[in-house]
Structures are given as C-alpha cells and as structure tokens.
Amino acid sequence: MTALKIAIRHKPFARSDGELNAIENIEIEIAANEFVAVLGPSGCGKTTMLQIAAGLDDDYTGSVEYAAGLRDKMAYVFQSPTLLPWRTVRRNIELVFSNPQDHADTIASLLESVGLAGSEDIYPLQLSMGMQRRASLARAFVLRPQLLLMDEPFVSLDETLATRLRALLKTMLADNPASVLFVTHDWREALSLADRLIFLSPGPARITGELAVTLSPQQRSNPADLQSFRDANATIFRSGET
C-alpha cells in the first residue's frame, strides 16, 4: 500500500539573475512502513523536496498524495533540532498536542527512552547538541507517527554520536513502525538505515537512480560491508554525486 506519493514537475527558484528550475520531474512513492533515503549532493534540492512533501512549500507544479488519514499522523524532523528556546524540553514536546495533560505519561516514557529523563525542565540552549537532537526525535515520535519526514537530522554531529542516534532511531522505529522519507548526503548513513535509496542529481534535481538495500542488520553496522555494497553498485552511487 502506498503511504506517500510525491510528483513534482517543476519547482521554481528565484535568483537575482532570473528564475531557475530547482526540481524537475521527480516521482517518489513510499510504501507503508518503508524506509526510503534520498541521497544527493548538498544544495541539490533535497530539503526543498521534503518541504514540499510536508506541505511547507506550495510553490511548485505537481502533487503530493497521502494515504487516507496519514497527513494527520505525520512528523517532521528538521536539519537543526528546531526546539523553541523559550520552552523547556518537556514543554517543547507538549506543544505538539492539543491537550498535553492527557499525554503526560507518553511524554515521560519517551523522554526516558531517548535518555532525557531528568532534563525535562531544562531549556534547549542549556543542552548539548546531541541532547537537543534527541529531544527533537522525541517530539516527532511522541505523536506515534505513521509518516516520518527527516531532513539530515544527524548532520554535523561527530560520528560516534551520529551512530548512537541512528541506533536510537532504529529502536524507535521498531517500537513505532512508520513510513520514512529520509534526506541525507551521507551514503553510509543511508545504507545503514534505509530499505531503498533514491539518488538525485545536482540542480535541477532529477532522479538518477534507485536501489534496494539488501543488507542484513549486522552488515548495516559494519563499515566494510557498507563499502562493499557501495562498490558493487558504484555506477548508480556515482550518478548522485557532484
């Protein structure tokens, strides 16, 4: 069953020297509970595509279709943690609910599972970047999303922390299965997480290839296996590089 279908014919991008076409003829379908990673070089239009998918940008030609009721079960994880700095961690997470008092237990247990128990009443600027990212993940998962849109959520973290957060994401998805559209420029990250990869060209963004990831959970955490998989599919990986 298709959870999300994105069809972008044309996405204009205004520049001082005229209008460019940022995205051209992209069609992506994501099945229920499928994890799709979109790989492409920085600035190729991945974030723009994700924003269109989330309904944050409506200046485009094309369509975005969700499975029935899925739009209300969607969560978005931004490139930066995007926590409101004037609200504590708990109050940031509460904000996604209309009646947060009805979800106090869910919030507490999720904060516990992301390792933020005891930090609920701290303001985001007093937290490390890793803790802010975990709070951002908690905010997304507290809604029990069935569709998760993630925009390079672990970018600019050191590898140890990023690996830990990717493991946390896998655990959370095991507890709460969801369709995921995950944007990244890191092929190792994409291979360690996704069921399927979609490669985008640099601007205007076009799909240059797709690849099912046939790695076992053990292979996904082994850098040598990731490298071998990439080498075996070198042509398609190169298509999405600058």
Add this chain to the structure above:
Amino acid sequence: MASQPINVLGRISWMVTSVISLLLVWWGAAFVIQSRYLPSPQEVFSVLAIELASGELLFHVAMTLMRVAASFTVAMVIGSAIGIAMGKQAWADRLFDGWLMFFLNLPALVTIVLCFIWFGLTEVATVLAVAINKIPNVAVTLREGTRALDPVYDQLAKAYRFSRWKALRHVLLPQLAPYFAAAARSGLALVWKIVLVVELLGRSNGVGFQIHLYFQLFDVAAILAYAISFIVVVQLIETFILQPWQQSVVRWRA
C-alpha cells in the same frame, strides 16, 4: 551565581550614592543662590508632604497615571499590529513606510494641538494625541523584531499543524517578547512626558495641569514636588514591573 547578590548590593549602593550626590549639589546650589526660584530640597519635600497630606498630589498623579496607562495601551496595541504587519508583508511595509517617516518627524506639540482642535479638550483627544506620538516608535521596533523572526519556527508550526492561535501564542509572540519589552520601556519614558504636556495645554487636572498652575504662580517648590513625585512613580513602574518582565521573557538565554 555567588557574585550576584554583591552586584545587586553594589548597584543599589551606587544608586543611593548617585541620588545623595545629586541632592547635595542641589542643596549647595540653593544655598549659594538663595533664591525662591531655586528652593532647597527641604522646601520641596515639605511642599510634597503638604500636597500628599491634602490628597491633592495623589489625585493628580492618579489622573496622569490613568492617561499614561490608556495612551500606552493604545500605542502598544496599534503600534505592534502595524509593526508586525510591516515586518511580515512587503506591501504593508511599502504602504506604511512613508506614514512612519511622517509621524516620526511630526512634532508632538502639533499632534496635541490638532487633536484638541479636532476632538475638543477631551480625554479621547488626550489619549489619541499621546498615542499618535508613540505608535511610530512601537511600530519601528516591532517591524525590526518581525524581520528578525526565524522562519524555521513558522515551518515547525506548520509541520506540526499548530492552529493559528497556538502559533501566535507559542511561536510568534515569544520571539517578539524582547522587542515588546524594549518598546514598552522606551514607550513609558516617552508617554508620561507627553501626557504632562497635553495636560498642561488642555486638561483641568493631572500633574501637567498642576505644574502649569504653579508655573503661573512662579512656585518652583511645588513644580519640583510634583515632578519628583511623578518621577518616583514612573521609576517604581520601571523597576518593579517592566524590568522584571523584560528579564523574565529572556530568562531562557541564561
């Protein structure tokens, strides 16, 4: 944190020293000049005590405070709405930019006189005249604040399907809070001074009216007594309401 009480104590002791030194300079000048046009601090404070005991001072200060509160509220509400609209919408910025330039450069006295001519010597004219003088300053401050808003928070509100009210209350207004506080603090300082001029020109009560009355009698001690009492009131509002509020809206930065 351990040094904070010392800083507060240090600030208070410097303030006390500053006030005492001002009183000493004043007392010294009055002693040297020996003129009824420069009364000593003791004479002024004795007039102040008499006016306080008679209830006159409280009545006129209350009337002025009421006008300050009304004008301040009107100016903050209208100025904020205009400033936010100008910061958010390019067409509003272009439309109102010329208006802002005009009203920022319009002398307060002209606004006051015109309001009294057009609306009569009424409370409405008083409040309107003062508010018109303050609205452009509030609008400019809030326009800058709105321009500085981080668009990613708008996206957050949209991505998590916040209602308009929720986005306004929890996303937009907290970002603008430091600008509201800045506009409020500078606004209070400006508004009360203009209210006094308006009372001097067209009201039959209030601190400005009393100062005008005592000016005609050349009673400098009474003029200073009313001026000092109102300065104290405004400073109390500033110290116990506006400053703590400003600190509370940015406490998350600590």
